Amino acid sequence: MLNRHRRFWLLAVGIMMLGSSIASGQNYPGKPIRIVTAQVGGSQDFGSRLIAPDLGSALGQPIIVENRSGGTIGGEIFSRANPDGYTLMYLPTVAAPGVPGYESTQKAGLFAPAKTPAPIITRLNREVVVLLQRSDMKEKFFSDGVETVGTSPQELGAMVKSEIARIGKIIKDVGIKDTE
Numbered sequence: 001m002l003n004r005h006r007r008f009w010l011l012a013v014g015i016m017m018l019g020s021s022i023a024s025g026q027n028y029p030g031k032p033i034r035i036v037t038a039q040v041g042g043s044q045d046f047g048s049r050l051i052a053p054d055l056g057s058a059l060g061q062p063i064i065v066e067n068r069s070g071g072t073i074g075g076e077i078f079s080r081a082n083p084d085g086y087t088l089m090y091l092p093t094v095a096a097p098g099v100p101g102y103e104s105t106q107k108a109g110l111f112a113p114a115k116t117p118a119p120i121i122t123r124l125n126r127e128v129v130v131l132l133q134r135s136d137m138k139e140k141f142f143s144d145g146v147e148t149v150g151t152s153p154q155e156l157g158a159m160v161k162s163e164i165a166r167i168g169k170i171i172k173d174v175g176i177k178d179t180e
Contacts, residue, residue, distance in 0.1 A: 028085055028120050029061040035088045035110070038074035040067040043106060043146070044090045050140055051131055058127045083113040085120035107163065109156045125153055 035052065037044040045067060052063035068074040074089065081087035089111045110128060112121060129150030131137055141148050151159075 028117075028123060029059050031086060032056075032062040032064050033059065033086050033088065034064040034066050035090055036066050036068055036074045036077050037090045038068055040069055044108065046144060047108060047141070047146065048090050051128065051137070054131050054134075054137070055127055058131065059123075078111075078113065081113045083115035083117075085112055085116050085124065088112055088124075107159060109151075109160070121153055 033056075035048045037048050039045055045065065048065045052065050056063040066077075068077060078087060078089040090108060110124070112124070132141075132148040132150040138148055
């Protein structure tokens with residue numbers, strides 16, 4: 001078990017559907033899938049590259065990890081992607097490390113563009129959760145200080161909303177202002 005004083009990463013992976021659609025997605029995937037990260041060589045890159053080969057095998061298509069430095073560039077690519085399940089974004093939220101008795105975590109998830117068909121979200125979520133529950137995959141992540149937790153799109157959505165509210169309160173409480 002990880003020590004509460006040690007900084008660790010918690011990877012809560014689910015696929016969150018940010019919209020809805022009634023498309024069937026029966027032939028999904030029919031081409032390679034890309035995961036766009038905004039962090040070259042960091043935990044996003046590590047996690048994406050660790051799951052990509054096995055996720056690609058499970059889905060029958062290669063998973064391409066595409067690093068785009070800076071959240072703005074990666075976010076722009078993601079926001080312009082078609083809602084077809086072929087572009088995923090790996091987004092973290094971070095709690096401040098280094099405070100005695102405080103547990104620092106990084107939560108990350110795979111996100112699909114708004115209006116990605118529900119059957120595609122369900123398939124991606126199922127494959128990722130199965131992958132993250134395998135003992136060999138848990139060991140690979142844990143060796144880098146990462147504890148994996150497979151979750152549902154609804155749980156991931158609730159976690160993101162909670163983090164936005166929590167971080168927003170901190171920003172307001174300490175008086176951080178937008179410089180633009």
